[in-house]
Amino acid sequence: xxESYTLTVNEVAYSIVADAQxxxxxxxxxxxxxTGTKEGCDDSECGACMVLVDGRPVNSCSYLAVxxxxxxxxxxxGLASGDALHVLQRNMLEEGGVQCGFCTPGxxxxxxxxxxxxxxxxxxxxxxGLAGNLCRCTGYAxxxxxxxxxxxxxxxxxx
Numbered sequence: 054x055x056e057s058y059t060l061t062v063n064e065v066a067y068s069i070v071a072d073a074q075x076x077x078x079x080x081x082x083x084x085x086x087x088t089g090t091k092e093g094c095d096d097s098e099c100g101a102c103m104v105l106v107d108g109r110p111v112n113s114c115s116y117l118a119v120x121x122x123x124x125x126x127x128x129x130x131g132l133a134s135g136d137a138l139h140v141l142q143r144n145m146l147e148e149g150g151v152q153c154g155f156c157t158p159g160x161x162x163x164x165x166x167x168x169x170x171x172x173x174x175x176x177x178x179x180x181x182g183l184a185g186n187l188c189r190c191t192g193y194a195x196x197x198x199x200x201x202x203x204x205x206x207x208x209x210x211x212x
Contacts (some may be wrong), residue, residue, distance in 0.1 A: 058122045062087065069118065077121050078102045078113035081128060089129035089158045091186075100186030103159035104128050110166040112185075129158035129195045132165065141165055141203045143204030148202060149195030156188040168208045176201060 056073045059066050060080065060148050081087050081104065090113060093101030104113045105127040121161040132139035141161050144150070151157050160183060167174055167182035174182065179200045188196060 056119050056137050058119055060085065060118065060121055060126060061124070062126045063128060064125070071118060073117070073119050075118050076114050077104065077106075077111070077116045077118045077126070080118035081113060081126070086136075087130050091155055091158055093155070093159075098187070099156070100159040100163060100183075103162040103186065105162055105166055108166065108169060110163050110185075127162070128188050129161060132161065139165075140206060140208065141168070141199070144199040144202045144206075145196065150191060150199040151189035151195075156186060156190075160186045160188065160196060164203070165208065168200070168204055172204065172208060173207035174200075174204050179204070 054073050056068060057070050060069055062081060062085050069084050071080055071084055078090060078092055081090055087179065090104055091101040092114060093099035095114045097115040100112065100142060102112055102114040103110050105111070106121055107124050132142060141164055145157060145161060153189055163183055163186050176197065179197060
């Protein structure tokens with residue numbers, strides 16, 4: 054069954070016409086045209102598809118797009134300010150938290166939600182907060198350094 058609805062993604066309203074059973078991930082990538090959010094397992098196991106819905110991390114592969122009506126959706130593209138990377142994005146690059154980059158968007162979105170809720174997160178808090186995100190390339194050391202650095206610097210530090 055096709056539905057018509059509006060999604061607000063990165064503070065922009067999009068008119069959507071899509072099957073009611075489509076995932077938020079599918080609609081963000083297809084109808085909205087933002088491809089930073091990745092599809093990994095399609096089963097809420099890897100975290101590659103993580104976006105924020107009203108500031109809370111959500112595996113968008115298992116969240117119906119129609120459920121996101123009236124909510125603020127933030128994707129990895131919504132963190133940057135024009136060409137300026139968000140401090141968390143920049144720190145991931147500078148600390149070696151990015152290799153293939155496939156898990157990076159979801160990892161950053163989870164870390165952002167964590168630091169937004171707990172700006173003084175400890176390393177243990179960060180490990181627990183990122184537990185739903187899998188990375189096969191980096192070994193997590195660079196990712197941890199980047200998130201710890203961001204916690205020290207502050208999430209809203211200018212790029």
